[in-house]
Amino acid sequence: MRLRTLSAIAALALASAAHAGLVDLNLHAGYTSLSMGELNHSNAMLMGWDGAPYAEELNSGIVVGLDATTKHLIRLPWLELGLRAETLRSNQAEMRNWPGNVSSVYTDVASLSSLLVGAKASAPFAVSGLSLGWGAWVGYGYAELDQHVSDTTRPPIQSGVFTAYILVAELESTLSYAVTDRISLNATGGWRWADAPKMKDGNNTDLLDAEQYWENNYLTSVNVDYSGATFQGSVSYSF
DSSP, rough: OOHOOOOOOOHHHHHHHTTTTTTEEEEEEEEOOOHHHHHHHHHHHTTOOOSSEEEEOOOOOEEEEEEEEEEESSSOEEEEEEEEEEEEEOOEEESSSTOOOOOEEEEEEEEEEEEEEEEEEEEOOOSEEEEEEEEEEEEEEEEEEEEEEEEEESSSOOEEEEEEEEEEEEEEEEEEEEESSSSEEEEEEEEHHHHHHSOOTTTOOOOOEOOHHEEEEOOOOOOOOOOOOEEEEEEEEOO
């Protein structure tokens, strides 16, 4: 409810700013790392105490987003406030007993869709057209992990789509070049904090830590960490 109210207020403010010609749209896309060490370690235990001879870890992905910001809310020429809608999708993690085996296959794909509010600050360089910026964003995200298990040798302890609503925060720096008064090209690097300590499937069952399950018979939730570094390119259009 709080997120909806805040988003509605920000959207109205941006709509008002649009009539004043002070809205900046920024379409960005690029690479993100993912801090999935605990999940990857847990998944390796599904194949046995020594892990899987053939395994692709879940560790990176692509991210795409759209920012809508304005200087209309706070009348400072170097500060913009606005909204960010963003989504990321990971690589596919896969484990097999050996590369050719089709009887035991474990795959994972993670995704995160976020709605954030934030601020951007910028300062010009001595070189004409160049500027350096900083951004900070915070909001909520819908995290999803699709863990698919095909195992004819034994029943899996878990398989399905697991989800959670989590807090998301981002910090970034941006180097921009103004092609025209309205169009800019940007290169951005930053870090995202987004941690899902507990995810559940449609039956309200937790995503379990396989190591704790097999070693101690503990029904302990595994931490799924969407945090990571991002490196993106973007195009901004002011109108």
